Amino acid sequence: MLLASCPLRISLFGGSTDIPAFIEKYNFGSVISFTCNLKTYITIHRDTFGYNIDKGLYIINYSKKEEVKSISEIKNDPVRVVLDHFNIDPLTISLTSDSYSQGSGLASSSSYLISLIKAIAIFKNMNFSNIEICNLAHKLELKFNPFCGFQDAYGCGIGGLKKIDFEKDGTIKYNFLESKIFNFYDTHLVFTEVTRNSSTVLQDVTKNIDKAKSLIPVLEDAHKALISENYRYFVELINYSWEEKKKTSKLITGNTKVIELDNYFIKNKSVLAHKLCGAGNGGFFLLISEKGKLNINMPSVKINLEPLGVSGKKF
Missing domain, CATH: 3.30.230.10 (Ribosomal Protein S5; domain 2)
Structure with a gap:
C-alpha cells in the first residue's frame, strides 16, 4: 500500500x-x-x-x-x-x-x-x-x-x-x-453551504475576459506591498481585488446565500478582508483578521500556510 x-x-x-x-x-x-x-x-x-x-x-x-x-x-x-x-x-x-x-x-x-x-x-x-x-x-x-x-x-x-x-x-x-505576514494575521475559511460547478462560472468569465484585466495592476501592487512588508495595504488590496473580481461575472455572487455572507463580512469589523475562494458562486470564503480577533456568528476553520507541495510514500 x-x-x-x-x-x-x-x-x-x-x-x-x-x-x-x-x-x-x-x-x-x-x-x-x-x-x-x-x-x-x-x-x-x-x-x-x-x-x-x-x-x-x-x-x-x-x-x-x-x-x-x-x-x-x-x-x-x-x-x-x-x-x-x-x-x-x-x-x-x-x-x-x-x-x-x-x-x-x-x-x-x-x-x-x-x-x-x-x-x-x-x-x-x-x-x-x-x-x-x-x-x-x-x-x-x-x-x-x-x-x-x-x-x-x-x-x-x-x-x-x-x-x-x-x-x-x-x-x-x-x-x-516571504511568509512573515502569517505572523500578524489569521486566515480562516467559512463554508457557504453552496457547492457549484466551476466550469459554469469560468465559462461566463471567459466570455467577458476583458473585465479580468483590472486584476493585474492590483496583483502587482499587492506583490510590491508584500515585498516591502506593507502588510496592512496588502490586506486592503484583497478587498479591492474581490470587488474587481465580482465585476468579471454576475455568476460569482449568483445566489442569495453568497450575497448575504458577503454583506455580513463587509460589515463585520473583525474581518479585515474577505473573498470567495476559486471561481466563486459557492464554496469557501477566505477571511483575514488580526491574530486571535476574529468574531463571527458562524463556524469557521483556521488554516495555516503549508510550505510543502505534493508528497508520497510506500508502506
Whole structure:
C-alpha cells in the first residue's frame, strides 16, 4: 500500500487571469496564492488474490463506491483520466480530503489529480519531479474541465506562498515570497453551504475576459506591498481585488446565500478582508483578521500556510 497527499491552494490575487483565454489575448497571466494545511489524500493497493487480481475489478472509494471492470466505466473524473493515461490494471484506490471535495473553490480536483499521479508514479517506480506532475495534472484536468485555469494545478503541487506567472508560450515562473505576514494575521475559511460547478462560472468569465484585466495592476501592487512588508495595504488590496473580481461575472455572487455572507463580512469589523475562494458562486470564503480577533456568528476553520507541495510514500 502507498499514500500520497497534496495541499489545497488558497488564491489571493489574479484569479481569472490564469484562464487560457486571458493568456491567449494578453500574452500572460499572474496569481498570488498559497498552499494551506488542508490536503487531499490518495491510497493505492492491489490485492494478491481478490477483487483486483481474481475478479479484475477496479475498486474506487470516495463519497461513493465504484466497482467496475474497465477504466472507461469509472465515473470519478480524476481517477478515470489518470488511470487511462498510465494504462493501469485493476487496483483499489481510496480518496479522502480534509475539506469538502466538490465545488469548494480550493482546487480539490487538481489536488486529487496531483496526489493520484504521485501515487501512481511511486507505484510504477517512475521518477517525476513535482513540476512535471503539475504539468501532467493540468493537461489531464482539461479533459473533463476545459475551462480550468493554470493556477490550480501549479498552485497545489508546489508548496508555499508564491507569485506564479503564466506566459503564452507555456512558460511557468515561480517567485517564492516571504511568509512573515502569517505572523500578524489569521486566515480562516467559512463554508457557504453552496457547492457549484466551476466550469459554469469560468465559462461566463471567459466570455467577458476583458473585465479580468483590472486584476493585474492590483496583483502587482499587492506583490510590491508584500515585498516591502506593507502588510496592512496588502490586506486592503484583497478587498479591492474581490470587488474587481465580482465585476468579471454576475455568476460569482449568483445566489442569495453568497450575497448575504458577503454583506455580513463587509460589515463585520473583525474581518479585515474577505473573498470567495476559486471561481466563486459557492464554496469557501477566505477571511483575514488580526491574530486571535476574529468574531463571527458562524463556524469557521483556521488554516495555516503549508510550505510543502505534493508528497508520497510506500508502506
